[in-house]
Amino acid sequence: MVETGLHRLGRGLADIIWPPVCPLTGQAVDRSGHLSAQAWQRLTFLEAPWCDQCGWPFPYPGGVGASLTLCAGCIANPPRYDRARAPLAYDGVASPLVVGFKHGSRRDMIGQFARWMARAGSDCLDGADALVPVPLHWRRLIARRYNQSALLCRALAPLTGLPVWTDLLVRHRPTPSQAGRTARMRRRNMAAAFAVTGPSRTAGRHLVLIDDVMTTGATVTACARQLKRAGAASVRVVALCRVVRETDPTI
Numbered sequence: 001m002v003e004t005g006l007h008r009l010g011r012g013l014a015d016i017i018w019p020p021v022c023p024l025t026g027q028a029v030d031r032s033g034h035l036s037a038q039a040w041q042r043l044t045f046l047e048a049p050w051c052d053q054c055g056w057p058f059p060y061p062g063g064v065g066a067s068l069t070l071c072a073g074c075i076a077n078p079p080r081y082d083r084a085r086a087p088l089a090y091d092g093v094a095s096p097l098v099v100g101f102k103h104g105s106r107r108d109m110i111g112q113f114a115r116w117m118a119r120a121g122s123d124c125l126d127g128a129d130a131l132v133p134v135p136l137h138w139r140r141l142i143a144r145r146y147n148q149s150a151l152l153c154r155a156l157a158p159l160t161g162l163p164v165w166t167d168l169l170v171r172h173r174p175t176p177s178q179a180g181r182t183a184r185m186r187r188r189n190m191a192a193a194f195a196v197t198g199p200s201r202t203a204g205r206h207l208v209l210i211d212d213v214m215t216t217g218a219t220v221t222a223c224a225r226q227l228k229r230a231g232a233a234s235v236r237v238v239a240l241c242r243v244v245r246e247t248d249p250t251i
């Protein structure tokens, strides 16, 4: 995002009138959208070694063997997407950051979110043709006023040099809340909710889906299925957070 002198002046004035505080700890910080040192320590950042496909972090350095690159879940049920990465574990610490961004108007962390995603998702973003936000149904879009995945795309665009194809995927069916559903129910719930608007633009392209939180992967799996049906050469996923299953998928 290009910051003009006017933006900088406005932000400087705002910081004087409302001194910036860390959104997690409430401690004073240098600039709006920055985290305190304590908040950095409390967040769980995900790092390699991780499953080459879904990005689930292996509990042991190097996995359980030098040859292991996929988790048991991906071996048993290969996901429809080619690769997924997320910089942050979605837990009780990260939740207020993401919920504030998703449901509120709080956007001051978006630059930091995009930098985390660009770093963790570099092997998804390299060589890609475009960023594609996971779409919201129009009713939810009106209620929230913005699509948080599209905002993340726009913040990632200048860091990656990739175009954002906001209108490539649409959600033509609203889906009820996924809370409390099993993985199987979520997959069924998601089926046929998405459609590709431009198959000719999709064919042969390497696309990166952008989402805020990846839980079971049902949403991005549904999107990836539709994009691949429309001829996408590859569909990778970069999310801000992911829920890390508690069970060890290497067992």
Ligand SMILES: [Zn+2]
Pocket: 051, 052, 053, 054, 055, 056, 070, 071, 072, 073, 074
């Ligand atoms: Zn995996």
